[in-house]
Amino acid sequence: MNEAVSSFHLVKVYHSKEPVEALKGVDINIKKGELYTLLGPNGAGKTTFLRIISTQLLPTKGEAYVMGFNVVKEAEKAREHIAVVPQDVMTYGNYTPWEYCYYFSLLRGMSRRKAKEMSEKALRAVELWELRNRTCSTLSGGEKKRAIIASVLASDADVLLLDEPTSGLDAVTRRKVWAVLRELVQEGKTILLTTHIMEEAEMVSDRLAIINKGEVIAQGSPDEIKALAKERFRILVEGNVKLLPNHNNRVVSFGNKQIIYVEDEDEAISLVSKALKKGLKAETAPITLEDVFIKLVGGEIE
Numbered sequence: 636m637n638e639a640v641s642s643f644h645l646v647k648v649y650h651s652k653e654p655v656e657a658l659k660g661v662d663i664n665i666k667k668g669e670l671y672t673l674l675g676p677n678g679a680g681k682t683t684f685l686r687i688i689s690t691q692l693l694p695t696k697g698e699a700y701v702m703g704f705n706v707v708k709e710a711e712k713a714r715e716h717i718a719v720v721p722q723d724v725m726t727y728g729n730y731t732p733w734e735y736c737y738y739f740s741l742l743r744g745m746s747r748r749k750a751k752e753m754s755e756k757a758l759r760a761v762e763l764w765e766l767r768n769r770t771c772s773t774l775s776g777g778e779k780k781r782a783i784i785a786s787v788l789a790s791d792a793d794v795l796l797l798d799e800p801t802s803g804l805d806a807v808t809r810r811k812v813w814a815v816l817r818e819l820v821q822e823g824k825t826i827l828l829t830t831h832i833m834e835e836a837e838m839v840s841d842r843l844a845i846i847n848k849g850e851v852i853a854q855g856s857p858d859e860i861k862a863l864a865k866e867r868f869r870i871l872v873e874g875n876v877k878l879l880p881n882h883n884n885r886v887v888s889f890g891n892k893q894i895i896y897v898e899d900e901d902e903a904i905s906l907v908s909k910a911l912k913k914g915l916k917a918e919t920a921p922i923t924l925e926d927v928f929i930k931l932v933g934g935e936i937e
């Protein structure tokens with residue numbers, strides 16, 4: 636068995652006032668030792684998927700497995716292999732970050748020595764070592780989040796399920812977390828995370844899925860996803876954009892700034908040089924995952 640997480644036509648319907656079909660048949664396979672990211676707009680179904688995989692929520696139809704264990708019929712067994720950072724982090728106020736890491740690791744059956752070692756490593760990784768003995772109720776929002784991330788990093792679980800782990804973290808800490816996640820993957824852990832930060836998805840993922848309205852609309856490596864757009868370059872222009880010579884490319888405007896998408900590099904360079912001659916600021920770069928995400932989710936790529 637090569638798969639750490641797999642889902643087969645997973646469907647979830649929430650029965651609130653109106654039934655909400657949050658997942659409409661999601662098939663996802665995540666290999667052991669892979670970092671897999673779910674991207675999608677608000678309400679796409681990412682948290683729903685993660686909560687089913689983490690045995691917190693029952694699917695309506697379909698099946699899902701964690702390390703070969705059915706998340707419904709063998710939930711206890713599946714649970715032994717996972718550690719979770721939920722989207723809405725709630726800390727127990729009286730605990731300290733150290734206690735979070737150390738006791739949670741002991742609870743998972745780790746030896747005291749290993750729990751100490753792993754807790755220190757995790758708390759240092761998220762830069763919480765200095766604050767390890769403060770009670771969580773006195774920590775800032777981002778610091779609380781870091782405490783929960785540390786407890787998961789210290790857990791030694793095979794599969795880490797992280798729902799927007801870095802939202803609310805500053806840029807410096809975020810990059811530290813990325814580095815630790817990649818280290819864990821090198822060590823053979825499997826990570827499934829969600830994010831709205833496209834740079835994060837591009838930097839850390841081996842593969843990713845874009846989910847929209849409960850359906851997977853694209854799946855692959857960051858480069859494979861980027862190759863779905865026919866435009867390969869973007870030009871950022873600033874100034875009186877009306878001065879730009881006529882062209883037939885797709886444009887997105889933000890006041891006096893424009894992003895122009897073009898198919899090839901020669902065309903990009905020629906347009907930049909025309910813009911510069913008109914006294915505008917202009918530069919070109921390859922398109923980003925964010926550009927393609929917006930195109931896909933906006934329905935511009937079939």
Ligand SMILES: Nc1ncnc2c1ncn2[C@@H]1O[C@H](COP(=O)(O)OP(=O)(O)OP(=O)(O)O)[C@@H](O)[C@H]1O
Nearest residue numbers: 649651655657675676677678679680681682683684
């Ligand atoms: N308990 C619930 N009852 C009814 N509908 C729900 C419930 N939880 C979620 N939903 C709906 O299911 C859909 C998917 O929600 P989900 O939380 O999985 O989205 P998400 O992709 O995680 O979004 P976000 O990026 O905002 O976190 C949304 O339309 C949401 O309104």
Ligand SMILES: [Mg+2]
Nearest residue numbers: 681682683722
């Ligand atoms: Mg969510």
